[in-house]
């Protein structure tokens with residue numbers, strides 16, 4: 418029985434060290450060195466090998482090294498193999514930091530003051546109370562809930578939207594398509610933390626932007642496929658949106674010459690909002706392996722019918 422890691426090799430070396438320390442009984446291999454293919458029972462990957470079923474016929478569980486699994490082509494994975502996404506505390510910590518920073522930068526007008534400094538202008542603007550800046554989070558999963566529990570403490574009125582109903586302390590929860598317009602109408606800063614599925618692709622579109630209060634700001638930390646890029650440029654040009662903070666893009670890296678690079682009201686980061694932390698990731702993967710071996714339910718099991 419062995420474990421195969423197929424993702425960033427630098428982080429793979431860290432995984433190898435942690436496995437040797439914490440699970441010396443499980444032989445660990447880092448792609449492209451996979452040892453005896455028929456021995457591989459567990460695979461952790463960003464992109465599984467295309468011929469997984471024929472090359473590794475005895476794989477029992479596939480782990481995504483990221484929180485999302487939209488990069489997986491499920492048609493290449495045998496239907497009976499459980500797919501587990503990464504739920505580990507390190508990813509949530511990074512996401513909370515990124516989104517809190519982005520929200521506070523918008524709320525405290527960091528970009529305006531950076532411009533005023535460049536223009537050598539000492540000019541003050543009123544400070545608005547947090548209570549006047551309504552936050553809306555699309556997606557009330559592990560990431561959405563972690564982010565909301567921090568933002569709530571600043572005094573921002575917080576709401577979240579999900580597929581099924583939730584009840585969260587200090588957060589107005591909306592669920593389903595019918596509730597979306599009311600949720601959007603009260604969101605001055607909208608944060609996308611949805612998984613990318615056939616239902617959520619292109620959700621950040623013209624209709625959605627028009628349903629937000631005029632001058633709203635959008636933060637996309639979900640996936641590039643959530644955003645209709647042309648609709649965003651249009652909404653920024655008309656003033657319907659005041660700014661966009663984008664950590665993810667449809668094509669990554671963003672191509673040279675793309676209008677987002679130099680847009681004065683777009684803040685771009687190269688998909689770094691959060692990253693899986695090897696120490697906590699290995700802990701949860703080993704816990705899941707033990708669960709699998711003793712027939713207990715896996716944590717983070719993907720529902721293939723829902724796509725997340």
Ligand code: NDP
Nearest residue numbers: 484485556557558559560579580581611612616639690691
């Ligand atoms: P979860 O699976 O825990 O949560 C997903 C949430 O989205 C759930 O609340 C779910 O609703 C909701 N949802 C899914 N489909 C719909 C729909 N059609 N309509 C309304 N709500 C829907 O995921 P995580 O919170 O762990 O991660 C969310 C996403 O964040 C990831 O898939 C990834 O794309 C992105 N991400 C980005 C990172 C980055 O660095 N930029 C890092 C980590 C994650 P319900 O609760 O009802 O099931």
